[in-house]
Amino acid sequence: MHSKTVRRRRALLIGLVVLSIILLTAYFGESPNGGLHAVQRDFLTVVSPIQDGANTALKPVRSVINWFGEVLHAKGEVSRLRAERDRLRSERVAEQERSRAAREATSIADVEASANLAGYKPVSAEVVFETPSSWYSTVDINKGSSEGIAINDAVYNGEGLVGVVTQVAADAAQVSLITDSEVAVAARIAGTPDWGIVQPKVGDPSHLVLQFLHGKAEVVKGDIVDTSGMISPEAQSLYPAGIPIGTVTSIEESAYTSINIRPAVELHSLDLVRVLTEVPGARASRVRSSLASLPSSRSESAESSSTAESAGTAASYAQSGGGG
Amino acid sequence: MGLSASHGKLALRIALLVVLVVFVQVGVVSEVPVFGVTIELTPLLAAFVGLLCGSMWGALAGFSIGLIVDLAFVQTLGVSSLLFTLIGFWAGRLREARDPQAALTPLAVGVAASAFALIGLSVIEFLLGVEAPVSLLLLRQIVLGVVVNAIVAMPFWVIVRRALRPSLPKDPRRRRSRRAYSTGGLSPLSRA
Numbered sequence: 001m002h003s004k005t006v007r008r009r010r011a012l013l014i015g016l017v018v019l020s021i022i023l024l025t026a027y028f029g030e031s032p033n034g035g036l037h038a039v040q041r042d043f044l045t046v047v048s049p050i051q052d053g054a055n056t057a058l059k060p061v062r063s064v065i066n067w068f069g070e071v072l073h074a075k076g077e078v079s080r081l082r083a084e085r086d087r088l089r090s091e092r093v094a095e096q097e098r099s100r101a102a103r104e105a106t107s108i109a110d111v112e113a114s115a116n117l118a119g120y121k122p123v124s125a126e127v128v129f130e131t132p133s134s135w136y137s138t139v140d141i142n143k144g145s146s147e148g149i150a151i152n153d154a155v156y157n158g159e160g161l162v163g164v165v166t167q168v169a170a171d172a173a174q175v176s177l178i179t180d181s182e183v184a185v186a187a188r189i190a191g192t193p194d195w196g197i198v199q200p201k202v203g204d205p206s207h208l209v210l211q212f213l214h215g216k217a218e219v220v221k222g223d224i225v226d227t228s229g230m231i232s233p234e235a236q237s238l239y240p241a242g243i244p245i246g247t248v249t250s251i252e253e254s255a256y257t258s259i260n261i262r263p264a265v266e267l268h269s270l271d272l273v274r275v276l277t278e279v280p281g282a283r284a285s286r287v288r289s290s291l292a293s294l295p296s297s298r299s300e301s302a303e304s305s306s307t308a309e310s311a312g313t314a315a316s317y318a319q320s321g322g323g324g
Numbered sequence: 325m326g327l328s329a330s331h332g333k334l335a336l337r338i339a340l341l342v343v344l345v346v347f348v349q350v351g352v353v354s355e356v357p358v359f360g361v362t363i364e365l366t367p368l369l370a371a372f373v374g375l376l377c378g379s380m381w382g383a384l385a386g387f388s389i390g391l392i393v394d395l396a397f398v399q400t401l402g403v404s405s406l407l408f409t410l411i412g413f414w415a416g417r418l419r420e421a422r423d424p425q426a427a428l429t430p431l432a433v434g435v436a437a438s439a440f441a442l443i444g445l446s447v448i449e450f451l452l453g454v455e456a457p458v459s460l461l462l463l464r465q466i467v468l469g470v471v472v473n474a475i476v477a478m479p480f481w482v483i484v485r486r487a488l489r490p491s492l493p494k495d496p497r498r499r500r501s502r503r504a505y506s507t508g509g510l511s512p513l514s515r516a
Contacts, residue, residue, distance in 0.1 A: 012380050016387045016409045023391075024402030028452060041394040053395075054351035065356045308512050 038304045041225075101173065107158025113276070115226075115242030117156075120276040123147045127270040128172070128302070137180035139270055145173045148277040152238050157273045159242030160264030161185065161227060177267050178245065179206055184239040187245050188228040189219055189259075195228035198245055198261065206267075208246055210259040223248040225261050236280050327438050334491040338373055338385050341487050345369050346392045352403065361468045363476050364438060370408040371415040371437035372484040376492060379416025401453065405480030407444045411437045434477030435470055442466045 027036045055245045109238040125143035143149055145168050153165040155175045164183055176183050187210055192294055196213035200206075210225055225309060229241025246261035251292035347367050366389050367450050374382020389412075390405030415433050418424065426432075443466060 009380055013383050013409070013413050016383050017406060020390070020402045022402070022407060023405060024400060024448075027401040040395050040398060040401065047396060050347065051350055054347050057357075058348075058352045062352050062355050065352075069356065069358065175382035214509065277410065 003212055005196075008278065009239075046247040056072075084129060101272065104158045108156075108272070108274055111156060111158055111160065111193055111243065113149055113178055115240060117240060117243070117276060119241055121148065122274040122276050125173075125275055127175075127273060130268075130270070137174050137177055138166070139171050139177065141273060141275070142171065142279060142319050143275065144169045144173045146170045147275075149173050149275050150277065152154075154239045154243070154276045154279055155273050156243050157265060157270065159266065160246070161239060162267070162273055164238055164268065175273070178208065178265075179267060182322045185239055185245060186230060187225050188241075188310055189248075190224040190226045190244075195230070196259075201260065206263075208261040208263055210261055211256060213259070219251055219257075219259055221250060225259070238279060240276065240279055252315075275319070330493065331492060334377065334381070334493075335487070337488055337491050338381065339388070340371075341483070341484065342369065342385060342389050342392065346389065347394060349393075359468050361465055361472055363472050364441065364451050364469060366390075366404070367408060367411055367437045367482060368434050368473060368477060369374035369484060370412040371433050372481055373488070374412040374415030374417075374435055375419050375430065375489050376485060376509060377416065378420055379413045381410030382414075382416035383409050384412070386410070400449075403445065403448050404441075405432050406476070407448075410444075411440055430481035431477045434481070435472050435474045438470045438473035438477075439466070442469050450489050 023036070027034075030036060068280050076155060112122065123143055125141035125147075127139045128142045129140035139162075141155075149165060149168055151165055151168055155162040155165060161178055161179040163180065165173050165176045166176040166182075176200070181200050183199070185198045186195060187198040189210075194213055197211045198210050201209045209324045213219075225237040225245045227241055227243045228237060229239070230236050244264040248259055249262050250260045252258040252260065285293060342406075349365050353365055356362070356370035370382065370386035370389050373385040377385075386408035387405050390403075391401070393399070393404045394401045415437065418433065445465065446462060
């Protein structure tokens with residue numbers, strides 16, 4: 001009895017497996033118009049109305065299940081999209097920052113090329129702090145004496161002259177902007193030999209005024225004003241020649257001619273700047289400061305050992321008002 | 325497996341269950357993806373019929389389910405029949421040879437049946453030359469399919485057992501244990 005059952009069971013299994021394989025082989029081997037395909041089509045014809053009915057009847061059930069699934073999916077999708085939005089936003093900001101830095105680097109390179117500043121060993125720095133006053137007269141940068149920056153070094157960016165270093169620490173420095181009342185710059189009308197002193201305009205420190213103009217050049221609105229590079233025929237300025245300062249906006253004729261200038265640099269949004277660390281005028285200025293701080297006897301001996309050019313520069317500097 | 329009246333009733337119940345489950349599979353379950361895959365009730369049904377009714381019923385039910393699935397889904401005829409026949413037979417033999425009593429036996433059987441069906445289907449389709457890339461995505465689909473089937477295995481087992489139980493042949497072992505309780509020899513109540 002037992003062996004009969006076993007035999008029957010095995011025979012059934014083998015029969016069904018063989019039948020399946022025959023079906024598989026025949027179906028796979030025949031053309032789409034073959035008998036098995038026709039049976040499948042007929043089955044579908046018979047069953048499809050029932051399937052349609054079932055589909056219609058069960059649609060609410062499916063919809064409910066789908067609704068739960070879609071809600072869960074939507075929640076996951078919201079989280080994913082939020083993360084993607086944040087990622088894209090930060091990528092966009094980074095891209096804008098890269099683009100802005102590239103533009104700034106290009107314009108700085110242009111200024112350096114036109115004013116031939118490469119020989120003054122410029123050092124790049126970032127503005128890390130602006131004086132929180134309406135005047136924005138000083139800013140702090142993230143480089144200091146460890147990078148060779150010293151007091152009286154000229155600071156500029158891709159738009160033009162920014163200011164001068166007035167305080168230095170190891171890894172930071174304070175820059176007084178050209179709109180600071182303590183800063184004066186020897187300047188000229190670009191393309192002419194006539195030079196004067198640029199200072200903040202009294203009562204409107206965000207604008208500059210060019211005064212004490214030596215020369216007879218005709219100045220018109222829109223002329224570019226840049227650094228002259230010297231404060232007298234013998235003395236060099238803190239600022240090398242050719243760095244743009246601003247554009248002439250108006251000319252006031254009185255006892256002295258005063259030329260109003262709009263600064264070339266947007267001083268409220270400074271970021272990347274360059275500091276000239278090897279300007280002869282700045283070196284001479286530092287020597288003068290050192291001499292002034294020595295006791296009188298030592299000062300005399302030091303003064304006697306300093307170069308005639310330095311002495312001449314000091315004299316001219318004092319004569320022109322001490323700033324530039 | 326003589327063709328007695330009880331066997332006829334069981335065959336009728338299995339046939340109705342098979343048709344119903346295949347239609348539910350086609351009409352509802354296949355339309356509702358869970359974790360990106362669909363629940364496959366048909367290999368579970370083949371396995372559970374085998375587990376409840378034995379290897380011969382399991383093999384016959386598996387073949388029938390496979391045939392209807394292949395016809396309804398317009399697949400290559402014989403593929404699902406072959407796989408489900410083996411699943412039903414194996415589950416039946418498991419019951420006949422070992423008669424596992426653990427509560428999670430249906431879950432384990434369902435997982436094994438689902439894995440065998442999904443892997444077997446992929447292998448056969450691959451052997452038949454269907455252009456399906458063997459990739460991590462396919463592996464992920466198989467694993468997720470098995471996981472999803474494992475989730476529904478126990479509730480589906482309860483439904484299948486309830487549907488078939490009235491026509492199932494009496495289990496001699498269960499009769500013996502009932503008799504043992506009724507005589508009082510092994511009843512916990514008699515010992516109290």
